[in-house]
Amino acid sequence: MLPAQARLTLRKLYWLSRGWLYAGSKVYCPICEGSFRTFLPFGSERRAQALCPQCHTVERHRLLWLFLQEKVKIRERSLEVLHMAPEPMLQTRLKSLLNLRYRSADLTSPVAMDHVDIQALPYSDNTFDLILCSHVLAHVPDDQKALQELRRVLKSDGQLLLQARLHPHAHTLEKTEAITPQQRLQAYGQADRYRNYGQDFGKRVAAQGFAVEAVEYALSRSPEEQARLGLGKGELIFVATPQVHEAK
Numbered sequence: 480m481l482p483a484q485a486r487l488t489l490r491k492l493y494w495l496s497r498g499w500l501y502a503g504s505k506v507y508c509p510i511c512e513g514s515f516r517t518f519l520p521f522g523s524e525r526r527a528q529a530l531c532p533q534c535h536t537v538e539r540h541r542l543l544w545l546f547l548q549e550k551v552k553i554r555e556r557s558l559e560v561l562h563m564a565p566e567p568m569l570q571t572r573l574k575s576l577l578n579l580r581y582r583s584a585d586l587t588s589p590v591a592m593d594h595v596d597i598q599a600l601p602y603s604d605n606t607f608d609l610i611l612c613s614h615v616l617a618h619v620p621d622d623q624k625a626l627q628e629l630r631r632v633l634k635s636d637g638q639l640l641l642q643a644r645l646h647p648h649a650h651t652l653e654k655t656e657a658i659t660p661q662q663r664l665q666a667y668g669q670a671d672r673y674r675n676y677g678q679d680f681g682k683r684v685a686a687q688g689f690a691v692e693a694v695e696y697a698l699s700r701s702p703e704e705q706a707r708l709g710l711g712k713g714e715l716i717f718v719a720t721p722q723v724h725e726a727k
């Protein structure tokens with residue numbers, strides 16, 4: 480067994496070498512800034528044009544990175560950033576921006592800077608200007624508690640950016656009787672999930688004191704450009720800002 484860090488370095492070298500194999504000019508990954516002849520299929524339900532052959536990012540990562548640059552102006556602002564369950568390549572890009580004070584956090588990930596439970600964060604109230612939390616909450620036993628914690632550590636004028644896998648059904652599927660990993664596998668199709676979000680995801684976030692806007696940011700591009708950047712279809716970024724309650 481190699482130490483986790485050595486395994487990550489080897490994996491990175493492997494992916495870099497794959498980038499050469501797919502050299503071309505048909506598609507462009509804004510994260511590793513590489514041009515390739517194609518993105519690769521990826522996912523349990525195989526999606527064509529999903530995976531960057533060089534940096535291993537998928538549609539939602541590229542979309543978030545564009546949003547961060549163009550809407551959040553991440554390169555220009557001095558921000559305290561918390562990145563939950565950091566995607567390695569996005570973390571690398573964010574860490575390189577010297578205008579940010581950046582922390583990443585996860586329960587167990589070897590690439591995270593802090594090992595924390597999202598349901599009981601160790602940070603002070605009103606610490607962060609920006610929190611990134613992508614495809615995390617479905618894997619947390621109490622997502623409402625996690626959202627309360629994210630709201631607590633977010634500044635009152637800060638932004639929480641969420642992405643989640645949404646199922647077509649209206650309501651989130653949560654079965655209290657699914658307790659063991661085997662039962663959860665049966666209930667949700669994955670042993671490490673605690674629920675399958677439906678179209679009410681934004682409402683569930685709003686219920687914890689946020690104003691929520693769902694942004695389909697790929698639509699900021701022409702269809703040709705969406706394909707060239709491999710942005711996928713229907714991927715939403717939920718922009719959540721703390722709801723201020725007027726004193727009565």
Ligand SMILES: [Zn+2]
Binds near residue numbers: 509533534
């Ligand atoms: Zn890439």
